[in-house]
Amino acid sequence: MQVSLNDYYVLQGKFHQPQIYVYPAMPYVELSTAAFESMHRLRNVMNPVAPITADQLPAVPFFNAAQVFASNIQAVSFQNGSGIRFLTEYAQYYAPVNNHELVYHFQGFTNDGEYYIIAILPITAPVLAETTDAGAVIPAGGITYPDINDSNADFQGYYASITDLLNTTSPEAFTPSIDQLDALIQSMWVAP
Template identity: 50%
Template structure:
């Protein structure tokens, strides 16, 4: 297992949280052809404002524990779109299409709509797609620019850094790194696991978002991955619909719950209910999900993002 060193870009994000002044100086002269040059961060001797939350970890991150799911040999298609390369297991998807989303910092745009410009690769022929709320896709954002533009992105990256500092300490739900462009509330997080890709690391979990009262269900359920490249330059979000045999098919509060499932409480107390849902999903075998957790983990582990 490789040792994960806190990248310079994430230190810059910490500086943003502390209202530090950050200046950038190129480490080398540019080549005749334009290339991406990694910046050098010059930090002041002391922050101008005390950190309002928990103490910040040191600049070195301890080794991550070995994932409980070993890498699986993939039988599928390897696709490359611009800087992203990924292998799609044949039981998960049969192809992909990519697009470059332009910058959107319009004053009329909602916070969750804002982007510094990003890469989006959508999976085609996805095995579990039929009738699902979320579309299967991989998103790659420039980390620092996204954090500067969208507060939810800054918070997600900050929480991811805290998790990677101590992945054995499972965070509370309100401290999980979430999806910045979801215009809804996270309801639960289950099957939480640190997981690395070819040149980065992050966390995967099974979750559901909603804007109102719903029961946990297979229409809204998805496998979520939040990660960052080793150099800290790119922030990665992966959303893959997934189903479980212990959940209702619909979020309707009156939808039938399968045997062994947890019914939505008559008193409407959602918090204890979703804790029970997390506990239930945590004890389900990885192979009981569709697609299986092994296959989706292997897809994540195959991802490579070129500089």
């Protein structure tokens, strides 16, 4: 099942449309090795014994791109389940982090393990450029994207700095606020 929030969502015209997907977990695992990998990663981070790192997080199984960073990682429960949320951007290259492509990403399971939930919700941050355009203005406090033509460009350092910046930005400074999106997830009840 797919739930579209387009008419009710504050942000329009972003790269990703606001969507919540609900899959029967076992049939999806049998259908897709990417789903198996994401669900396996999700189970591993649901009860962490150490801080969660970006490389441990689940990805969207049907995206043909990888997460370039992950910030604001936190467990979130909903009425009959739980999962993990984080902010990220998906790309096939070292992409500049920007408000056009930034998403609040949630993945979780119902308590009985029957359903697997993926939420992709656009979000913006006041410290990010609006687009990936070379001339896009970097707001005060933002971080300049390295020159892609520079063979010594430190993309990992850039993503680490972006992660730190977004982790220290107030949840209420985002649009919609991280707290509002957490409340949306927390309100869910998933049933057949």
